[in-house]
Amino acid sequence: MTDGNSGSPGADSETILEFRGVTKSFGGRAPAVRDFTLSVARGQLVVLIGPSGCGKTTTLRMVNRLIEPSSGSIWLEGRDCKTYNPVELRRRLGYVIQRIGLMPHLTIGDNITFVLRLLGQPPAARRDRAAELLEMVGLDPAEYLDRYPAELSGGQQQRIGVLRALAHDPDIILMDEPFGALDPLMREQLQEEFKRLLRTVSKTIVFVTHDMDEALSMADIIVLMKDGEIVQVAPPEEMLRHPADEFVASFMGRHRVLRQASEVSVADVMIASPVMTSASNGLARSLELMRRRRVSSLLVQDSQGRYAGVVRQSELQDHIEAGDQSPVGTLADRTVATLAPSDSGLTAMHQLLSHQQVDSLPVLDADDRIVGLVTRGTLVGLLGDALRVARGVQDVNLAESDRALAGEVAR
Amino acid sequence: MTLLLHTYQFFTQHPGTIWRHTLQQLYLVAIPLAAAILVAVPLTMLATRVRRLYGPVMGFANAMQTIPSLALLALMIAIGLGIGVLPAVLALFLYALMPIVRNTYVGIMGVDPGVKDAARGMGVTSWQLLWMIEMPLALHVIIAGIRSALVATIGFATLASLIGAGGLGSLIMEGMGLASNSIVLAGTIPAIVLAFLAEGLMGRVERVLTPRGLRA
Numbered sequence: 001m002t003d004g005n006s007g008s009p010g011a012d013s014e015t016i017l018e019f020r021g022v023t024k025s026f027g028g029r030a031p032a033v034r035d036f037t038l039s040v041a042r043g044q045l046v047v048l049i050g051p052s053g054c055g056k057t058t059t060l061r062m063v064n065r066l067i068e069p070s071s072g073s074i075w076l077e078g079r080d081c082k083t084y085n086p087v088e089l090r091r092r093l094g095y096v097i098q099r100i101g102l103m104p105h106l107t108i109g110d111n112i113t114f115v116l117r118l119l120g121q122p123p124a125a126r127r128d129r130a131a132e133l134l135e136m137v138g139l140d141p142a143e144y145l146d147r148y149p150a151e152l153s154g155g156q157q158q159r160i161g162v163l164r165a166l167a168h169d170p171d172i173i174l175m176d177e178p179f180g181a182l183d184p185l186m187r188e189q190l191q192e193e194f195k196r197l198l199r200t201v202s203k204t205i206v207f208v209t210h211d212m213d214e215a216l217s218m219a220d221i222i223v224l225m226k227d228g229e230i231v232q233v234a235p236p237e238e239m240l241r242h243p244a245d246e247f248v249a250s251f252m253g254r255h256r257v258l259r260q261a262s263e264v265s266v267a268d269v270m271i272a273s274p275v276m277t278s279a280s281n282g283l284a285r286s287l288e289l290m291r292r293r294r295v296s297s298l299l300v301q302d303s304q305g306r307y308a309g310v311v312r313q314s315e316l317q318d319h320i321e322a323g324d325q326s327p328v329g330t331l332a333d334r335t336v337a338t339l340a341p342s343d344s345g346l347t348a349m350h351q352l353l354s355h356q357q358v359d360s361l362p363v364l365d366a367d368d369r370i371v372g373l374v375t376r377g378t379l380v381g382l383l384g385d386a387l388r389v390a391r392g393v394q395d396v397n398l399a400e401s402d403r404a405l406a407g408e409v410a411r
Numbered sequence: 412m413t414l415l416l417h418t419y420q421f422f423t424q425h426p427g428t429i430w431r432h433t434l435q436q437l438y439l440v441a442i443p444l445a446a447a448i449l450v451a452v453p454l455t456m457l458a459t460r461v462r463r464l465y466g467p468v469m470g471f472a473n474a475m476q477t478i479p480s481l482a483l484l485a486l487m488i489a490i491g492l493g494i495g496v497l498p499a500v501l502a503l504f505l506y507a508l509m510p511i512v513r514n515t516y517v518g519i520m521g522v523d524p525g526v527k528d529a530a531r532g533m534g535v536t537s538w539q540l541l542w543m544i545e546m547p548l549a550l551h552v553i554i555a556g557i558r559s560a561l562v563a564t565i566g567f568a569t570l571a572s573l574i575g576a577g578g579l580g581s582l583i584m585e586g587m588g589l590a591s592n593s594i595v596l597a598g599t600i601p602a603i604v605l606a607f608l609a610e611g612l613m614g615r616v617e618r619v620l621t622p623r624g625l626r627a
Binding site: 064066086087088089090091093095097098099100101102103104105106107114115118148149150161164174 | 523524525526527528529530531532533534535536539544547548622623624625
């Protein structure tokens with residue numbers, strides 16, 4: 001093997017795994033993976049994601065040579081994988097699959113240290129290692145070491161499946177939809193646990209999933225694939241903000257909407273100059289202000305300029321008809337939920353959706369002063385913008401859209 | 412009652428005869444069955460690796476068991492093997508193949524593909540896959556196949572006396588020739604006991620060889 005004139009991929013010391021123009025075709029059909037080129041830095045968690053049949057699993061299985069590339073090469077720590085004996089190569093890697101695949105005839109302890117057994121480690125050392133790993137995920141070795149896989153729940157089985165991939169301390173772990181067969185609650189639990197585990201043992205992970213939630217929560221780098229080709233390689237944040245094309249945008253769809261709403265703060269979207277009245281103002285005068293500004297409720301300020309509550313048009317009218325002479329402050333409703341400028345747009349949505357009787361929420365600063373108002377209109381604007389972005393139609397400018405909205409309300 | 416008494420008397424008066432026939436019967440079962448295991452298990456393992464072997468192997472074994480047993484014995488004579496122990500052993504061997512081939516194949520192919528994928532991904536060689544994964548997991552299925560082959564062979568072996576191979580069958584034939592029901596029973600009872608013993612023993616073996624993790 002010479003890598004002189006082709007330029008050694010190992011030249012970059014950070015690169016641990018590199019795909020160079022890897023193509024795989026099965027029979028006469030269109031290639032399952034086409035010209036796949038990617039560098040993985042040491043310690044990164046790279047997620048391969050895409051619709052089913054996009055070639056993500058094939059790509060993963062070419063790393064440990066369960067599938068051989070038709071052309072191109074894969075380099076592991078500066079060495080072409082082809083130059084390894086496949087069996088030795090696999091023993092250097094960790095492997096976790098959706099079907100879990102624990103050996104039903106072996107105890108949990110023997111399952112965890114299966115690769116160590118292949119590598120010829122003595123039983124006592126293997127048992128110690130298994131116990132150590134079980135403790136890392138909070139399972140009592142005394143209870144679990146000698147049990148059999150069939151006695152464990154699916155979630156626990158996959159915990160063992162993950163430990164098994166860590167037992168021989170490989171630099172790289174390949175994971176093929178490892179949590180895909182678990183129920184959502186268990187999946188999230190194992191994701192969190194795995195992330196925690198990765199903080200104690202630094203590993204390079206190649207992770208296949210079709211679940212965007214999982215990709216966003218786990219990935220350092222997302223590789224989005226379609227029809228055997230890479231569509232975009234980017235960190236989650238960048239992929240959310242700058243999808244390469246319509247396909248990426250639509251694949252991220254729902255997540256972009258939620259991400260947008262959770263990233264935008266209330267201060268960015270609120271109406272900055274809501275219609276206010278003083279607590280000492282009379283009822284009729286306040287009603288007249290509502291008519292003039294075409295709003296159905298008013299924010300009430302006390303004499304020190306602090307928030308005193310909300311009055312609604314219908315109540316004002318009722319009291320005026322009843323001949324009530326008291327100032328508007330007496331009618332101010334203080335039970336309405338309020339927001340802080342730093343709250344997220346998502347919080348505002350939740351508050352508005354869970355309080356059906358109100359159609360706006362006052363935004364107060366730390367001193368209880370009114371600094372703005374978030375209305376259902378604001379919410380609709382936020383959602384609309386997020387959706388437009390999700391469809392990749394245009395970049396979002398929430399502040400601007402909100403200014404337009406504020407103008408409309410105040411008109 | 413008289414029949415049982417006469418049978419009992421035959422047992423006590425001719426223990427040597429009965430023992431000799433039973434021993435012959437045991438040989439007639441053990442030799443073909445051992446040969447069938449030694450041939451069928453490795454051959455079928457190979458067929459799980461080289462898939463196109465399975466059709467011919469299973470087809471042949473199946474055909475051998477489909478031929479009526481008496482016809483199979485007669486066939487041995489017809490193809491020039493003559494009479495005696497050898498053609499009988501050959502016929503019994505052919506007859507025992509099918510359940511072993513079938514169960515070995517089903518047992519190995521029935522190992523969870525996820526387990527095999529995980530094992531390969533962890534770096535087992537193909538021998539290790541067979542010995543560390545597939546065999547332990549398939550063993551109780553293979554034993555079940557051997558068990559049915561054994562029971563069938565014990566039954567068939569009593570017919571082997573028809574081509575002069577001896578065994579308990581010849582005692583039964585002799586009794587029928589002499590119209591002596593007690594002699595017939597002297598052959599029949601050990602044959603039945605043998606079959607039940609074998610069945611029970613193999614059942615136990617099957618349980619013992621089932622990996623603990625697979626026992627319900």
